[in-house]
Amino acid sequence: MKKxxxxxxxxxxxxLIIYSCQFSGNTSGNTETETAxxxxxxxxxxxxxxxxxxxFIRGTASERNSNFVPEKDRVAVFDNDGTLxxxxxxxxxxxxxxxxxxxxxxxxxxxxxxxxxQAVLNDDLSGALAGGHQAIFELVMVSHxxxxxxxxxxxxxxxxxxxxxxxxxxxxxxxxxQPMLELLEFLRANGYKTFIVSGGxxxxxxxxxxxxxxxxxxxxxxxxxxxxxxxxxxxKQVIKIPELNFIDDKEGKPVAIHQHLGIRPTIAxxxxxxxxxxLEYTTNSTGPRLGILxxxxxxxxxxxxxxxxxIGNLKMGLNNGPGLGWVIVDxxxxxxSIYPD
Amino acid sequence: MKKxxxxxxxxxxxxLIIYSCQFSGNTSGNTETETAxxxxxxxxxxxxxxxxxxxFIRGTASERNSNFVPEKDRVAVFDNDGTLxxxxxxxxxxxxxxxxxxxxxxxxxxxxxxxxxQAVLNDDLSGALAGGHQAIFELVMVSHxxxxxxxxxxxxxxxxxxxxxxxxxxxxxxxxxQPMLELLEFLRANGYKTFIVSGGxxxxxxxxxxxxxxxxxxxxxxxxxxxxxxxxxxxKQVIKIPELNFIDDKEGKPVAIHQHLGIRPTIAxxxxxxxxxxLEYTTNSTGPRLGILxxxxxxxxxxxxxxxxxIGNLKMGLNNGPGLGWVIVDxxxxxxSIYPD
Numbered sequence: 008m009k010k011x012x013x014x015x016x017x018x019x020x021x022x023l024i025i026y027s028c029q030f031s032g033n034t035s036g037n038t039e040t041e042t043a044x045x046x047x048x049x050x051x052x053x054x055x056x057x058x059x060x061x062x063f064i065r066g067t068a069s070e071r072n073s074n075f076v077p078e079k080d081r082v083a084v085f086d087n088d089g090t091l092x093x094x095x096x097x098x099x100x101x102x103x104x105x106x107x108x109x110x111x112x113x114x115x116x117x118x119x120x121x122x123x124x125q126a127v128l129n130d131d132l133s134g135a136l137a138g139g140h141q142a143i144f145e146l147v148m149v150s151h152x153x154x155x156x157x158x159x160x161x162x163x164x165x166x167x168x169x170x171x172x173x174x175x176x177x178x179x180x181x182x183x184x185q186p187m188l189e190l191l192e193f194l195r196a197n198g199y200k201t202f203i204v205s206g207g208x209x210x211x212x213x214x215x216x217x218x219x220x221x222x223x224x225x226x227x228x229x230x231x232x233x234x235x236x237x238x239x240x241x242x243k244q245v246i247k248i249p250e251l252n253f254i255d256d257k258e259g260k261p262v263a264i265h266q267h268l269g270i271r272p273t274i275a276x277x278x279x280x281x282x283x284x285x286l287e288y289t290t291n292s293t294g295p296r297l298g299i300l301x302x303x304x305x306x307x308x309x310x311x312x313x314x315x316x317x318i319g320n321l322k323m324g325l326n327n328g329p330g331l332g333w334v335i336v337d338x339x340x341x342x343x344s345i346y347p348d
Numbered sequence: 349m350k351k352x353x354x355x356x357x358x359x360x361x362x363x364l365i366i367y368s369c370q371f372s373g374n375t376s377g378n379t380e381t382e383t384a385x386x387x388x389x390x391x392x393x394x395x396x397x398x399x400x401x402x403x404f405i406r407g408t409a410s411e412r413n414s415n416f417v418p419e420k421d422r423v424a425v426f427d428n429d430g431t432l433x434x435x436x437x438x439x440x441x442x443x444x445x446x447x448x449x450x451x452x453x454x455x456x457x458x459x460x461x462x463x464x465x466q467a468v469l470n471d472d473l474s475g476a477l478a479g480g481h482q483a484i485f486e487l488v489m490v491s492h493x494x495x496x497x498x499x500x501x502x503x504x505x506x507x508x509x510x511x512x513x514x515x516x517x518x519x520x521x522x523x524x525x526q527p528m529l530e531l532l533e534f535l536r537a538n539g540y541k542t543f544i545v546s547g548g549x550x551x552x553x554x555x556x557x558x559x560x561x562x563x564x565x566x567x568x569x570x571x572x573x574x575x576x577x578x579x580x581x582x583x584k585q586v587i588k589i590p591e592l593n594f595i596d597d598k599e600g601k602p603v604a605i606h607q608h609l610g611i612r613p614t615i616a617x618x619x620x621x622x623x624x625x626x627l628e629y630t631t632n633s634t635g636p637r638l639g640i641l642x643x644x645x646x647x648x649x650x651x652x653x654x655x656x657x658x659i660g661n662l663k664m665g666l667n668n669g670p671g672l673g674w675v676i677v678d679x680x681x682x683x684x685s686i687y688p689d
Contacts, residue, residue, distance in 0.1 A: 079564060156606065200566070213610040223420060224610030225541070225567070236602040236625060243625075243632045245606035252607070261577040265497065265586035266593070267608060269554040269565030284577060284584075291584045 047193040050186040050343045056336045060190070063297045067273060068197035074295035076273050078198040083274035084264060084285065085191070087205035087212060087229075089319040090278045090301050091220060092183045093172070095310040098318065099179055100147065100211050103166050105132065107150040121145055144251065151210065151232055152249040155239055159247070163214040177346070183219055185347045187276075187301075191220055194274070202272075204264055205229040206256035206281050210247070228267045230255045256281045261288035272296075278303065279319040286324070286333060298333035300324050305339040388534040391527040391684045397677045401531070404638045408614060409538035415636035417614050419539040424615035425605060425626065426532070428546035428553060428570075430660040431619045431642050432561060433524045434513070436651040439659065440520055441488065441552050444507050446473065448491040462486055485592065492551065492573055493590035496580055500588070504555040518687070524560055527683045528617075528642075532561055535615070543613075545605055546570040547597035547622050551588070569608045571596045597622045602629035613637075619644065620660040627665070627674060639674035641665050646680040 051057040066074035067081060088094040108118070108127050118124045123142035126134035136142055151159060167180055175182065191201050203222055205212055209229030216222045231252040234245050255263045261284050264272065275282070275289035278301040286298035303312050303319065314322035328335055338345070392398040407415035408422060429435040449459070449468050459465040464483035467475035477483055492500060508521055516523065532542050542563055546553055550570030557563045572593040575586050596604045602625050605613065616623070616630035619642040627639035644653050644660065655663035669676055679686070 079558065082566075156612075200564075202566070209607070209610070217420065223541075225423070225543070225608065227610060231607060234603050234606055236599040236629065243602070243629055245602050245629070258577040261584070261586050262575050265575055266550070266572060267566065269550070269568060271497075288577065288584055288586070 047196065048186070048189050050189055052341055052343055054341055056334050056341045059334050060297070060299065061193075063295070064194060064197050064199070064274075067295055076295055080270065080273060081194075081197070081199040082202065082268060082270055082272045083194050083199045083276070084202045084204045084268075084272045084289070085187075085275075086277040086279070086282045086285070087203050087207055089303065090184075090276055090282070091187050091203070092179070093309070094319050095303075095312070096174065096318075098207070100207055101143070102170070103163065103211070104146045104150040105135075106166060106170065107162065108146065115149070118149065124149065147208065148232065148249045151208065151247045153246065155244040155246055156210070157244075159210055160214045163211060167215065180215065180219060181346055183347065184301075184342075185344050186342045188220065188347065190276075191222070195221075199274070201226065202268060203227045203229070204255065204260055204267075204275075204285060206254070206260075208232075209255075228255060228263050230259075258284045260285035264288065274299070276301070277324075279321050280323045281320075283323050286328070287331075290331060290333065298328065298331065299336060300328050300333055301336045302338060304337050305342070305345070307339070308345045309338060311339075388537065389527070389530050391530055393682055393684055395682055397675050397682045400675050401638070401640065402534075404636070405535060405538050405540075405615075408636055417636055421611065421614060422535075422538070422540040423543065423609060423611055423613045424535050424540045424617070425543045425545045425609075425613045425630070426528075426616075427618040427620070427623045427626070428544050428548055430644065431525075431617055431623070432528050432544070433520075434650070435660050436644075436653070437515065437659070439548070441548055442484070443511070444504065444552070445487045445491040446476075447507060447511065448503065449487065456490070459490065465490065488549065489573065489590045492549065492588045494587060496585040496587055497551070498585075500551055501555045504552060508556065521556065521560060522687055524688065525642075525683075526685050526688045529561065529688065531617075532563070536562075540615070542567065543609060544568045544570070545596065545601055545608075545616075545626060547595070547601075549573075550596075569596060569604050571600075599625045601626035605629065615640070617642070618665070620662050621664045622661075624664050627669070628672075631672060631674065639669065639672065640677060641669055641674055642677045643679060645678050646683070646686070648680070649686045650679060652680075 048057060048061060063074065066072040067076040069075060085091055088098055105127050108124055112118055112128055123135045123138045123145050127146065135146065154162065167178065170179065171177060172179060172182055194201055201222055203212060203216060203226065205228070207229050209227060209231045212229055213224040213227045216227050217224065232247045233250040233252045234247050236243065236245055239246060253259065253263065260282065264285065271292055272289045273295065274297045275286045276299040277286055286300070290296040290298045300321070302321065302325070303310055305311060312319060313325060314320065324333070325335065389398060389402060404415065407413040408417040410416060426432055429439055446468050449465055453459055453469055464476045464479050464486050468487065476487065495503065508519065511520065512518065513520060513523055535542055544553060544557060544563055544567065546569070548570050550568060550572045553570050554565040554568045557568050558565065573588045574591040574593045575588050577584065577586055580587060594600065594604065601623065605626065612633055613630045614636065615638045616627045617640040618627055627641070631637040631639045641662065643662065643666070644651055646652060653660060654666060655661065665674070666676065
């Protein structure tokens with residue numbers, strides 16, 4: 008019985024899949040608070056989503072507002088895949104892993120014992136993913152393990168510079184969502200610290216997130232492998248080892264926020280049911296809180312998918328979110344543009 | 349054979365021991381970069397240590413200097429116990445754990461099966477610690493596990509308000525080192541982000557570090573228990589479970605820096621051999637780097653201890669540090685004062 012390729016890729020281990028990109032248009036140094044009189048959220052259409060988001064953020068930053076939140080507590084967390092950048096037709100980090108395996112197979116005769124890797128080498132991605140979680144974990148792990156921080160970063164950077172998205176032909180670093188860049192900027196202008204809390208791999212995202220989103224590596228949380236400290240090439244380094252450390256997905260997201268941030272966020276933004284617990288944890292508490300879900304409704308300019316998609320599956324959030332006061336952003340309706348010019 | 353109480357407390361699990369304090373004199377909001385013309389490092393005597401530290405920091409922040417470091421890479425990591433505040437005659441977090449156990453024993457009949465806990469209840473701390481790592485781990489764990497974030501924070505705050513240091517009679521939140529508060533401030537004034545990377549418990553430190561050091565919870569890294577996401581008292585919360593997650597000591601510190609910060613620091617500051625690998629990792633790389641060790645030499649105003657002490661043991665650092673270019677700070681010589689007024 009042949010299974011659909013994507014249905015095999017369960018969110019919790021896709022968790023480990025992570026990516027990279029370089030976008031230089033939005034950054035303005037490390038300043039977290041800006042006060043210049045500039046226009047924010049330009050790529051957002053007027054409507055309920057925009058006004059709810061804008062009003063909430065301005066309210067939390069205004070001492071006279073009943074929603075005021077002290078600046079030290081103004082923390083916003085963002086999922087990455089499908090929230091800050093694309094995730095179709097496949098999580099980009101998995102594509103990176105596949106390319107890495109093809110490029111390096113000659114140096115790794117030991118890979119011949121892995122069915123998943125052999126399938127990748129035979130251009131049979133469906134076959135590779137038929138092994139489920141274990142197969143995906145294997146593919147992603149071999150694209151990390153044994154490398155120093157610098158080696159891994161260089162490998163990801165080179166991949167980003169040389170590959171293009173299969174549908175749009177754009178570089179992956181051009182496939183960030185312009186309205187989300189503006190939301191990040193608007194939050195920082197209102198005294199928020201912005202964090203990524205992604206199911207994707209923490210190291211993969213850190214390689215490019217600062218240039219793409221103006222989010223420094225220490226404000227990126229994600230799934231991770233274990234690591235050890237040892238000498239390599241005459242230098243003491245931290246090296247990833249092929250053993251799972253943490254899956255930052257579903258109920259793992261609140262735990263990761265607790266362990267890495269140590270503060271319950273004021274705002275959480277996601278796009279799939281993998282983000283449900285993060286939004287729930289954020290909003291199910293006292294004080295002003297906001298949950299935002301990006302709903303992929305735009306088959307013309309991007310992709311339209313939700314409850315039937317294995318990638319970015321969104322069902323529980325659509326059903327329960329509105330009742331919980333979460334803002335559902337309709338990409339087709341609420342966004343003037345998708346990608347940066 | 350009776351062993352010395354403190355020699356049993358090996359650094360790697362004392363790792364888990366953590367404390368608290370509240371000091372409100374040094375904070376100046378969340379601004380990481382200040383440019384006002386104020387005097388820094390006032391409590392530091394003129395001398396080689398001060399001038400090396402000051403010159404290095406100013407150099408890294410000056411574009412015309414050969415040591416210039418871009419602001420995004422200006423990261424400084426600090427050990428906590430013995431570096432930012434005291435650690436004698438015993439890690440303060442262990443004292444918190446002991447007090448917690450005494451206060452809550454009546455509600456925990458299951459503790460009767462623990463020899464370490466029973467010894468604590470009989471005021472026999474030596475006996476309690478005779479069980480080595482396992483005993484210490486047990487004492488610290490019962491003072492965390494099962495509590496929500498808010499419950500734990502409240503417990504630590506109350507303890508801080510009601511207990512006093514056995515030797516000085518000061519509140520623990522008055523036993524922060526004034527010269528280190530000034531160093532933190534000077535670093536931030538030069539565009540550095542300041543992090544704690546402590547063997548102590550991450551949650552324990554986060555309760556009070558923002559008020560004490562102006563370091564927010566997401567810039568605190570430490571040893572940790574595992575946690576789970578679940579409903580408690582009608583609210584979804586993250587609850588600590590009695591299972592070790594990570595020991596942030598010795599070779600664990602570079603790994604924790606990699607996992608939490610994702611960037612090799614420019615400056616690392618410690619006081620014991622538990623910090624050796626953190627300083628080594630920081631300085632054993634290209635680019636301008638600085639390692640600093642605080643040497644406790646002041647038996648009059650504080651304590652004098654190094655290679656023979658089980659708490660804050662410092663031997664390898666004193667032997668190798670100077671040859672590696674690390675600055676050794678002599679507390680008696682280099683500091684005008686120890687605690688804030």
